[in-house]
Amino acid sequence: MAIGYVGVARRTGGKAVCREIKEETGLTVKPIGITGVYYNASMHILGVVFKVAYVSGEIQIQPEEIQEAKFVALNEENIDEYITRPHMKSRTLDAMRATHCIPYETWEVQPYNLIGRL
Numbered sequence: 001m002a003i004g005y006v007g008v009a010r011r012t013g014g015k016a017v018c019r020e021i022k023e024e025t026g027l028t029v030k031p032i033g034i035t036g037v038y039y040n041a042s043m044h045i046l047g048v049v050f051k052v053a054y055v056s057g058e059i060q061i062q063p064e065e066i067q068e069a070k071f072v073a074l075n076e077e078n079i080d081e082y083i084t085r086p087h088m089k090s091r092t093l094d095a096m097r098a099t100h101c102i103p104y105e106t107w108e109v110q111p112y113n114l115i116g117r118l
Helices: 013-025 086-099
Strands: 028-040 045-056 105-108 113-117
Touching: 013 028, 013 045, 028 086, 045 086
Parallel strands: none
Antiparallel strands: 028 045, 105 113
16 A cells, blocks of 8 residues: 655646655556545545556665555455554555445636546
8 A cells, every 4th residue: 555645736636646656666557546535633634545556667665755665465364464553454445345436536627627537
C-alpha cells in the first residue's frame, strides 16, 4: 500500500497517485478506481484509497520519502506482519475485498469540462 499526500492542486487524483507512486518507488502504475474514502477526525484529513495496476518499472525507493518497498503476496492471514496500524489495516482489507470501485470524476467549471473519470 503506497501512502502519499496530495494537496489541493490542478491535477486529477488519478494523475496525482501515479506521480506519487512513481516518485517514491520508481514504479509506473495505472489507476483503476477508488476503493474507499476515509476521514481522520484528529487531523481533519480526508484519505482516498486508489486501486492501481502495475505497468512497468523496478522498485527504486527514495530514502528521503520511504524506508522500504517490496512486492508482497498480502492476504488476510499475513496482513498483521506488514500493516500494524489499525486504520491502515482496515483500508487495505477494504481494498483487497473490493469487487467494485466507486466513480471518480474531475471537472472544471465555467465552462464545464470533464478532465478525467475513473
